[in-house]
Amino acid sequence: MKRISAGEYSRLFSDFSGPEDEAVSLSVAEERDFLLPRREKRSHKCSYGRALIIAGSLGFSGAPVLAANACERSGAGLTQLAVPESIYPIAASRCDGAVVTPLPASEDGGFSAAALRHILPLLRRADACAVGPGLGLSEGAAGTVGFILQNAECPLVLDADALTICGRRPELLSSCRVPLILTPHEGEFSRLGGDLSSGRLAGALEFAARYPEAILILKGHGTLVCRGHEITVNPTGNPALAKGGSGDVLCGILCALLAQGFEPVFSARIAVWLHGAAGDLACGELGEYCVTPSDLIRCLPAAFGKICEIGNIF
Numbered sequence: 158m159k160r161i162s163a164g165e166y167s168r169l170f171s172d173f174s175g176p177e178d179e180a181v182s183l184s185v186a187e188e189r190d191f192l193l194p195r196r197e198k199r200s201h202k203c204s205y206g207r208a209l210i211i212a213g214s215l216g217f218s219g220a221p222v223l224a225a226n227a228c229e230r231s232g233a234g235l236t237q238l239a240v241p242e243s244i245y246p247i248a249a250s251r252c253d254g255a256v257v258t259p260l261p262a263s264e265d266g267g268f269s270a271a272a273l274r275h276i277l278p279l280l281r282r283a284d285a286c287a288v289g290p291g292l293g294l295s296e297g298a299a300g301t302v303g304f305i306l307q308n309a310e311c312p313l314v315l316d317a318d319a320l321t322i323c324g325r326r327p328e329l330l331s332s333c334r335v336p337l338i339l340t341p342h343e344g345e346f347s348r349l350g351g352d353l354s355s356g357r358l359a360g361a362l363e364f365a366a367r368y369p370e371a372i373l374i375l376k377g378h379g380t381l382v383c384r385g386h387e388i389t390v391n392p393t394g395n396p397a398l399a400k401g402g403s404g405d406v407l408c409g410i411l412c413a414l415l416a417q418g419f420e421p422v423f424s425a426r427i428a429v430w431l432h433g434a435a436g437d438l439a440c441g442e443l444g445e446y447c448v449t450p451s452d453l454i455r456c457l458p459a460a461f462g463k464i465c466e467i468g469n470i471f
Contacts, residue, residue, distance in 0.1 A: 158184035158185065158186060158187065158190055158389065159184060159185045159187055160182075160183065160184050166183055166358055166379075166390060170357075170378055170379035170390065182386060182387045182388065183358075183388050183390070184388070184389050184390070185389070185390045185392055186389050186390065186391050186392060186426055186429075186430055187392075188430075188463060188464060190426070190430075191426070191427045191430055191431075191464045192464055192465075193427075193461070193464055193465045195465075201234075202234035202235055203234055203235075204234060205232060205233060205234030205416070205417050206233055206234050206235070206284035206285065206413075206415075206416030206417045206418060207233070207234065207235045207237065207282055207283050207284050207285075207416060208228050208233035208235070208236045208237065208283070208284065208285050208286075208287070208412045208413050208415075208416035209237050209239065209279055209280065209282075209283035209285070209286040209287070209412075210224050210225055210228060210236070210237070210238045210239070210255075210286070210287045210288075210290070210408075210409065210412060211239045211268075211276065211279075211286065211287070211288045211292075211301065211305065212224060212238070212239075212240065212287070212288065212289060212290040212291050212292055212317075213238075213240040213241060213244050213248060213290070213291045213292065214241060214243070214244070214265075214266050214267040214268075214291055214292060214293035214295070214298065215241070215243045215244060215262075215265065215266020215267065216266065217244075217290075217291030217292075217293065218240075218244040218247040218248050218251070218291065219291065219402060219405075220290035220291030220317065220402065220405045221238055221240055221244075221248055221290050221291050221405075222238075222247075222248055222251045222252055223290070223402050223405040223406055223409065223450050223451070223454070224238075224287060224290045224316075224405045224406070224408045224409035224412070225238040225248075225252050225255040225257075225409060226251075226252060226253050226255070226409065226451075226454050227405070227406040227407075227408070227409030227410050227413070227453070227454050227457070228255070228287075228409035228410070228412050228413040228416075229252075229253055229254050229255055229409075229413070230253075230409075230413075230454050230457045230458070231409065231410045231413035231414060231428075231431070231457060231461075232413050232414070232417055232461075233412070233413035233416045233417065234416070234417075235256065236254070236255040236256070236413070237255065237256045237257075237258060237279065237283070238252060238255045238256070238257045238258065239258045239260055239275075239276065239279060240257065240258070240259060240260065241259070241260060241261075241262035241263075241266060241267055241268050241269075241272070242259035242260060242261060242262045243262040243266040243267075244266070245257065245259035258275075258279070260272040260275050260276065261275070263295065263297045265293075265295055265297075266293075267292070267293045267295045267297045267298050268292075268297045268298060268300075268301045269297050270297060270300060272297075272301065273300070273301065273304050276301070276304065276305065277304075277308060280305065280308055280309055280310065280311070281310065283311050283416075284311055284415070284416040284417075284418070285311050285312045285313075285314070285412050285413075285415035285416035286305065286309055286311055286312070286313050286314070286412070287313070287314035287315075287316060287408050287409070287411065287412035288301070288302060288305050288313070288314070288315060288316070288319045289302075289314075289315055289316035289317040289318050289319030289320065289408070290316055290317045290318075290404075290405045290408055291317065291318070291405075292317065292318040292319060292322075293318055294318055294321060294322065298318060298322060299322045299325075299326065302315075302319045302322045302323065302329065303322075303326070303329050303332075306329050306330070306332050306333045306337075307332050307333075309333070309335050310335060311335060311415075312335055312336040312337075312338070312415045312421055312424075313333065313335055313336070313337050313338070314338045314340060314408055314411050314412050314415070315337065315338070315339050315340065316340045316404060316405070316407075316408040317345070317404065317405070317408070320339060320340070320341050320345040320348065320349055321345060321348050323339075323349060324345075324348035324349040324350060325348075327349075327350060330368055330371065331368075333370075333371075336372070336415075336421040337370065337371045337372065338371070338372045338374065338411065338415075338421060338424075338425055339368075339371055339372070339373050339374065340374045340376065340404065340407060340408060340411070341373075341374075341375060341376065342376045342377060342404065343357075343375070343376075343377055346360070346364070346375055349364070350364070350367075351363075351364045351375075352364075357375055357377065357379075357381060358381065358388070360375070361373055361375050361381045361383040361388060362383070362386065362388070364383075365383045365384065365385055365386070366385075369385055371384075372384045372421055372422055372425050374407075374411075374425055374429060376404065376407070378394075379391065379392070380394065380429050380433070382422070382425045382426050382429060384422050387422075389426050391426070391429045391430055391433055392433075393429075393430055393432075393433025393434045393436070393437055394432070394433030394434075394436050394437065395433075395436055395437055395440050395445065396445050397436055397439060397440040397443075397444075397445045397446075397447075397448035398432075398433070398436040398448070398453075400448070400449065400450065401450075402449070402450030403432075403436070403450050403453065405450065406432060406435075406450050406453045406454060407428060407429065407432040410428045410431055410432055410457070411424060411425065411428040414427060414428055427464075430464075431457065431460045431461065431464075432453065434460035434463060435453045435454075435456040435457050435459075435460040436448065436453055436456075438456040438459050438460060439452040439453055439455070439456045442456075
């Protein structure tokens with residue numbers, strides 16, 4: 158990691174002046190920070206974890222599919238996507254290889270209360286879980302998020318609608334007892350109670366002080382990965398990522414890395430770097446206007462290739 162000052166951050170990323178606090182550790186991620194090990198020849202799918210994604214609602218089938226396909230592309234041994242039965246046929250037909258599991262749906266097409274008894278055994282088997290893409294904001298969705306936060310025994314990623322639900326019920330974040338990663342864009346960050354009036358850096362630090370056990374990924378230009386007073390700025394990415402569905406891809410990448418057993422802060426940093434690198438590769442091929450979230454998934458192998466060339470460093 159390359160250490161920088163808050164003033165340098167402000168100049169590089171056009172933020173408001175950052176706090177000049179010596180206790181803040183501020184670094185820019187570099188490619189060499191993310192060398193991944195080679196896989197053992199005698200390994201099998203159970204060697205690389207079970208990733209569980211709980212997502213989707215009627216009218217929002219694309220988000221869970223993008224998250225699941227990105228998760229599978231990012232190395233999870235087994236990707237399981239749990240969706241309301243209202244969108245099961247669509248999701249199952251569009252997933253490349255994930256196990257798609259239909260759960261009871263409410264009349265509005267989201268998860269019903271009856272889904273919770275099916276979610277619990279899925280959680281118990283998972284090595285990492287992501288919840289939120291396309292989930293909706295119904296009462297059933299809120300109940301699902303609360304149940305997962307209170308019952309998960311593996312690292313959790315909260316994305317999209319799950320973040321808005323937690324913004325409405327902030328006590329849910331405090332109820333979690335496992336590693337928790339939050340992935341808001343600036344709008345979701347504000348709904349979570351974050352304050353951007355003094356800039357992204359100051360806002361991330363203030364939020365991290367309120368939730369010291371959570372890892373915050375504040376998405377945007379120079380995405381911030383924040384745990385306490387330790388912040389990493391991500392240098393990859395470009396305006397081609399400013400498109401609906403890009404965040405769902407990041408969610409899937411992150412869930413896959415956590416399922417493989419990588420440490421949560423490292424997983425957050427490398428997922429953001431890979432996501433941005435895939436965006437840079439796709440942009441170089443297609444231009445800033447024409448990149449789609451599926452293009453990001455297609456470019457992930459080349460992004461991984463940038464940090465897997467050295468071999469087994471462990």
